[in-house]
Amino acid sequence: MLDLGWTELLLIGIVALIVVGPKDLPVLFRNVGRFMGKARGMAREFSRAMNEAAEESGVKEATKGFKDMTSSKSLGLDGVENEFRSAAKWDPDSETAKLARERAAEAQARRDALRERKERGAAAAAGDADREDAASSETAPVPDTAPAAGTTASEDDTKA
Known part of the structure; x- marks a missing residue:
């Protein structure tokens, strides 16, 4: 009113x-x-x-x-309703949830270990490449491929 x-x-x-x-x-x-x-x-x-x-x-x-x-019993949905009620009472600390957490932790540990191995492998490969470069530069001199000052590549070919 x-x-x-x-x-x-x-x-x-x-x-x-x-x-x-x-x-x-x-x-x-x-x-x-x-x-x-x-x-x-x-x-x-x-x-x-x-x-x-x-x-x-x-x-x-x-x-x-x-x-x-339209009630749930007449439509045969009373079983679904009971399942919803039981899902509402779900305990997140059940055995299944604990197992799922353990598996997730193991999978994360495996991923971390793989990442570390890849990083160590990449570092070792970079170290080997550096050692090979240093070894090759010590044993063989690098030829001078640059043309002499004031000459062109075609003049060098004619002199030879």
Whole structure:
């Protein structure tokens, strides 16, 4: 219905006091109260009449029938409902969960060990390549392939 707080009621009372006057104010409030009581009674009677008409026409029985037809038992879903309830009670510290955590830890350890082996292998390969470069530079001198200053590659070919 109307949602009036204390501040709204106080404002209405002050305006009524100014407009109606202090002499006629109690009579006005009494009449407003009677009117509100009659309005509530009429609303209650209307609601009751609607409920009775619904009962007479069988609407309640029909709605009950629809609810029964769409229940989980009539659809054969009561087993699914029980499984959902048991899943809600699932204990994350069960044996299966512990085993899954152990397997995940083992897999992570294997990945870490493989990564370390790859890093060591890459470092060893880089060290071998450095050693080979150093050994080859010590044994064989690098020929000077650059042309002499002021000459071109074709002049060098003709001199030879």
